[in-house]
Amino acid sequence: MFTVALVAILVTMGLALARAALGPTVFDRILALNMFGTKTVLLIAVIGFITGRPDFLDLGLVYALLNFIGVIAVLRFFRFGHFADPEDEEGAD
Amino acid sequence: MAVALDIASWLFLLTGSFFAVVGGIGLLRLPDFYARIHGGGITDTMGAGLVLIGLTFQAGDWLVVFKLVMILFFLLLTSPTSAHALSKSALTHGIRPLLAEEEEESSPS
Numbered sequence: 198m199f200t201v202a203l204v205a206i207l208v209t210m211g212l213a214l215a216r217a218a219l220g221p222t223v224f225d226r227i228l229a230l231n232m233f234g235t236k237t238v239l240l241i242a243v244i245g246f247i248t249g250r251p252d253f254l255d256l257g258l259v260y261a262l263l264n265f266i267g268v269i270a271v272l273r274f275f276r277f278g279h280f281a282d283p284e285d286e287e288g289a290d
Numbered sequence: 291m292a293v294a295l296d297i298a299s300w301l302f303l304l305t306g307s308f309f310a311v312v313g314g315i316g317l318l319r320l321p322d323f324y325a326r327i328h329g330g331g332i333t334d335t336m337g338a339g340l341v342l343i344g345l346t347f348q349a350g351d352w353l354v355v356f357k358l359v360m361i362l363f364f365l366l367l368t369s370p371t372s373a374h375a376l377s378k379s380a381l382t383h384g385i386r387p388l389l390a391e392e393e394e395e396s397s398p399s
Contacts, residue, residue, distance in 0.1 A: 228323075239342070268376070
């Protein structure tokens with residue numbers, strides 16, 4: 198039963214990785230990264246149920262919070278950091 | 291009782307998996323960045339929520355149920371916030387939505 202959800206989550210992670218590799222702007226990559234992190238939380242929970250060790254849910258709980266903080270940190274660094282060259286970025290015109 | 295729980299768990303897990311894959315395809319195939327946020331939002335709300343609810347029916351312990359509910363709560367709290375920050379940041383960086391530009395160009399005024 199959990200194998201179906203596991204395969205679906207893995208397929209979705211692959212699609213998110215493809216968008217992160219293709220994405221024309223940096224925001225597409227951040228969006229795909231955010232989705233990849235959410236799917237990682239689900240993957241950890243499902244693997245914990247498959248192997249019969251629900252302690253994995255603690256890791257998922259920590260990862261859910263770290264993912265959000267990571268996205269906000271990357272956005273702020275992109276806004277105020279030093280690698281945001283205006284001519285280097287295709288999306289902003 | 292156990293059969294009913296299994297059936298409910300199957301139903302939620304299958305629906306959640308379906309929405310996760312649909313959101314992933316939408317993230318890959320939609321033409322605009324703001325439309326792709328919609329694809330990501332589907333996987334964050336429907337996919338993650340239904341899969342976690344489906345896992346909740348299989349949890350034998352109340353502590354496991356509490357942890358799953360806390361994961362769901364934090365996901366529902368952080369996912370719209372990050373999507374909002376992402377779209378606002380993209381808008382201030384000058385990425386225009388696709389449809390507004392097309393309507394502006396095709397209008398006869």
